[in-house]
Amino acid sequence: MVDQAIIEVVHQTLVEEFELSAADLSAAVSLYEDLGLDSLDSVDLVVALERAVGFKIDRVADEERIRQVRTLEDLYGFVQAKVNSSGKQA
Amino acid sequence: MKRVVITGVGAVSPLGIGTDRLFQGLVEDRSAVVNQRQEWQQEVSDLTSWVGAPLTEPLDPNRIPRKHRRFMGRVAAMAYVASLESLDKARVPEEMLASGRAGISFASTMGSVGALDRFFRTCFEEREIGRLPAGIFFRCMSHTCAANLAHALGITGRVLSPNAACASSLQAIMCGAEAIKNGKQDVMLCGGADELHVTVVSSFDMVRAASSHFNDRPQDTPRPFDEERDGIVCGEGAGALVLESEQSALAREAEILAEITGWSTNTGGTHMAQPHTESMTDCLRAALHAADLSPDAIDYVNAHATGTLQGDQAEAEALEAVFGEKGVPVSSFKGHLGHTLGASGALELIACLLMQKLRYLIPTRNLKTPGAGCGGLDHVTTLRPAEFDRFVKSSFAFGGIGSVLVLQRYRHG
Numbered sequence: 001m002v003d004q005a006i007i008e009v010v011h012q013t014l015v016e017e018f019e020l021s022a023a024d025l026s027a028a029v030s031l032y033e034d035l036g037l038d039s040l041d042s043v044d045l046v047v048a049l050e051r052a053v054g055f056k057i058d059r060v061a062d063e064e065r066i067r068q069v070r071t072l073e074d075l076y077g078f079v080q081a082k083v084n085s086s087g088k089q090a
Numbered sequence: 091m092k093r094v095v096i097t098g099v100g101a102v103s104p105l106g107i108g109t110d111r112l113f114q115g116l117v118e119d120r121s122a123v124v125n126q127r128q129e130w131q132q133e134v135s136d137l138t139s140w141v142g143a144p145l146t147e148p149l150d151p152n153r154i155p156r157k158h159r160r161f162m163g164r165v166a167a168m169a170y171v172a173s174l175e176s177l178d179k180a181r182v183p184e185e186m187l188a189s190g191r192a193g194i195s196f197a198s199t200m201g202s203v204g205a206l207d208r209f210f211r212t213c214f215e216e217r218e219i220g221r222l223p224a225g226i227f228f229r230c231m232s233h234t235c236a237a238n239l240a241h242a243l244g245i246t247g248r249v250l251s252p253n254a255a256c257a258s259s260l261q262a263i264m265c266g267a268e269a270i271k272n273g274k275q276d277v278m279l280c281g282g283a284d285e286l287h288v289t290v291v292s293s294f295d296m297v298r299a300a301s302s303h304f305n306d307r308p309q310d311t312p313r314p315f316d317e318e319r320d321g322i323v324c325g326e327g328a329g330a331l332v333l334e335s336e337q338s339a340l341a342r343e344a345e346i347l348a349e350i351t352g353w354s355t356n357t358g359g360t361h362m363a364q365p366h367t368e369s370m371t372d373c374l375r376a377a378l379h380a381a382d383l384s385p386d387a388i389d390y391v392n393a394h395a396t397g398t399l400q401g402d403q404a405e406a407e408a409l410e411a412v413f414g415e416k417g418v419p420v421s422s423f424k425g426h427l428g429h430t431l432g433a434s435g436a437l438e439l440i441a442c443l444l445m446q447k448l449r450y451l452i453p454t455r456n457l458k459t460p461g462a463g464c465g466g467l468d469h470v471t472t473l474r475p476a477e478f479d480r481f482v483k484s485s486f487a488f489g490g491i492g493s494v495l496v497l498q499r500y501r502h503g
Contacts (some may be wrong), residue, residue, distance in 0.1 A: 019156045036157070043224035044160070050221070059220055 002076040010075055017048045024064065041052040042066065045075075055082040068082050094267045095500055098180025098332035098343040099440040102283075104143040104325045104427050111147070112437065113444045116426050116452045117473070119394045121309040122146055123323050123428055130288045137292065139300035142323030143428030144286050158242035163202020163229035166238040168433075169326035173239055180332035180344060182277060184244065193244040193247030193457025195260035195266035196236040196330070200430040203287035205229035226253040235283050235328075247275050253432075256394070257355065257485040258282045259329060259342040260435035260493035265354045266333045276338040283328035284431035284458040291324045297363055299398050312429070314422035314454050315406060317461035317471060319397045325428030329436025341501075347443050351480075352381025352496035353431060359490060365401045365485070366490055370408035373492035374484065378412070381480075381496040385413045388496075389478035390451060392442050395422035395487045397456075398431045404461035405486065410466040419478075425455030435485040435493065442481055446499060451476045 011025045020035060031037045037045065046057055046066060057066075062082075069075050101108060105115030106120030115122070127140035145168075150292060151159055173196075177187075177478065186192055199382035205226055212222050228234060233251035240249045248269060252261040259282025266278030284290070294300040301321035304311035313319035328358070339346050356367030356389055378385060391409060395402050423438050430437055445452055451474040460469060480498040487493070 040160075042225040047223070049219050057220065 001063070002080045006079050007076055010049070010072065012047045012077060013052050017044065025072060027071065027076070029072050030070055031075065032070065032073065042069070049079060053079060053083060055086045091271050092273055093336035094270045094350045095334055095336050095339050096331050096347045096350065096443065097334045097339050098176040098178070098182070099347065099443060100175030100179065100330040100354050101201050101327070101437055101440055102149065102168040102172045103327040103346065103430065103437050104145055106151065107145070107171060109440060109444065112441060114443055116423060119455055120424070121426055121455060122325065123308040123311060125305060125308050125377040127305065130291065133288045134292055138302035139291055139294050139295050139306045139321065141301055141311060142286050142291060143323055143325060143430070145363070153243070158238065158468060160223065160225040161228035161241070162238050163205035163234060164281045165198050165284040166229065166234045167178045168308065168326070169196060169235040169239060169281065169330065170242055170286065172281065172283070172330040173243065173279055174334050176330040177243070177279065180334070182332060186277060187243060187245045190246050191275055192279070193249060193266070193269060193275045194236050194239050194244050194245050195250040195252065195262040195269070195278055195280045196239055196281045197251045197253050197262040198235050198284050199253060199255045199258060201230040201232055201234045202290055203285055207287065207289065213463045222240050233312045239279060243279070250469055254491050255487040255489060256429065256431050256434060257487035257491045257493040258432035258435070260483065260485045260495055261355055263331060263333065263350070263436065263439070263495060264355060264493065267353060269351050270335050276335050279330060280333050281328065281330035281436040282432040284326055286324055286326035290431070294322050294324065301397060310388045310456060311388065312424050313456040314393070314395035314397050314401050314424050314472060315460050315464040316457045316466070317459045319399065319402060319461060321398050322396045323428040325430040327427070327430045327433040327437055329433050329440050331436060331440065346500040347430045348446065350497050352377045352383070354380060355493045357489065357490040357492065361490060362427050363488055365404035365486060367404045367407045367411070369490065370405055370486060370492055371411045372495045373494045374408060374412045374482065377482065377494035377496050383480065383496065385417065388413065388480050388482055390476065390481040391420045392438050392461070392481065392483045393420050394484050395420045395454070396424050401486065403461065405484070406464040406467055415466045416468040418468060419451055419470050419474065420467045421451060421454040423452070425457065435483065439495065442483060442497070446478060446481070449477055450474060451478070
């Protein structure tokens with residue numbers, strides 16, 4: 001189960017960092033095919049989420065999990081897991 | 091061989107954004123030079139030169155789509171804005187840009203200095219790279235302007251970036267002209283850009299080439315060819331020109347602003363920083379030879395003349411050797427714009443095209459009394475009506491590099 005606060009912070013980050021419309025954001029949306037992000041954007045997205053949520057990405061240990069993120073639902077789950085493991089609140 | 095013509099120009103200069111602002115500022119004899127001490131002394135405390143010519147009009151980054159802007163530092167953003175104006179003025183259709191028959195030759199002294207600063211500070215002070223934006227290298231690389239323009243504008247032909255410090259943009263124009271002359275491309279987007287940064291000023295200050303006696307009177311410096319000149323004032327900007335084969339321009343009924351008839355670039359090979367009169371002379375003569383013109387066929391010279399003691403004298407002596415004593419009207423725009431480095435050749439050339447169209451010569455700002463060795467020229471010191479057909483634009487750079495272009499009013503046939 002993903003906290004609503006996490007969904008909101010992910011959406012806010014996408015709107016602010018990537019100039020996307022909030023109306024285009026929902027769980028099933030693909031970051032790449034639907035929103036037009038690319039692999040370099042995904043690096044910047046992770047950095048922006050680190051800053052917004054306050055968790056720390058391990059550039060080696062988290063690489064494979066980040067690579068598997070395709071949809072916003074995947075992204076919510078990744079951020080939720082990082083928050084849970086770091087004991088932080090979104 | 092194809093004839094090479096210019097069909098569009100665009101400018102981002104310390105006098106404003108757009109060619110109209112550039113030209114209006116020059117005609118009104120305005121200086122863009124200001125005191126930068128408050129900003130710069132936080133970074134470098136022992137500069138002697140605190141004057142610079144930054145953009146006086148903010149560059150709105152939001153006019154550049156994010157997917158392109160993320161790869162652009164300030165230098166590429168300025169190049170993009172100037173290029174948009176030049177393509178718009180030339181009315182080059184998008185399908186032509188994407189045809190493979192259009193290319194780019196666009197240069198700067200180096201990549202974005204602001205981005206390089208951020209990159210190295212983060213690496214060496216924070217000792218972490220994880221929070222740097224993924225696109226930062228594309229802002230830093232030497233061909234950042236050319237590569238960004240290609241992607242942002244959808245240009246698919248050759249992409250060149252002949253980085254040669256202050257001669258960058260004239261060399262870029264030459265590379266573009268050669269591609270067209272040899273039939274390799276029909277259209278080339280050419281020019282140069284550079285951004286003002288305290289480290290750039292420092293590089294001139296270290297070698298005692300930066301103006302330091304006018305910090306309290308910034309608008310009185312630089313002083314090209316003047317007896318009181320004391321060095322360069324760094325500026326920033328971008329100049330873009332659309333070069334095209336005559337055949338292509340005529341086929342699409344584009345307005346032709348001028349023809350580029352000759353060019354030359356060389357080096358003295360004697361010293362990295364000291365100017366070399368003989369190699370400047372050689373470069374001027376080689377460009378005239380390429381244009382198949384004798385010196386007396388030239389109606390005006392727009393000099394590099396940055397306001398340094400040695401550089402201005404060496405250039406004046408070279409011009410006198412080629413054109414004879416008082417043989418041709420000469421002026422420099424560095425007194426208005428400062429030295430916009432990799433942009434200077436293109437920006438000043440664009441101003442010459444506008445002067446040619448409006449039929450007068452703009453004087454050298456801050457030239458009151460020619461210094462020793464600079465008196466043998468026909469200096470333009472007031473706005474002078476002039477019907478000029480053929481002119482020379484020169485740039486001389488660190489590395490002993492000279493670049494000279496010869497242009498003329500276009501005539502069909």
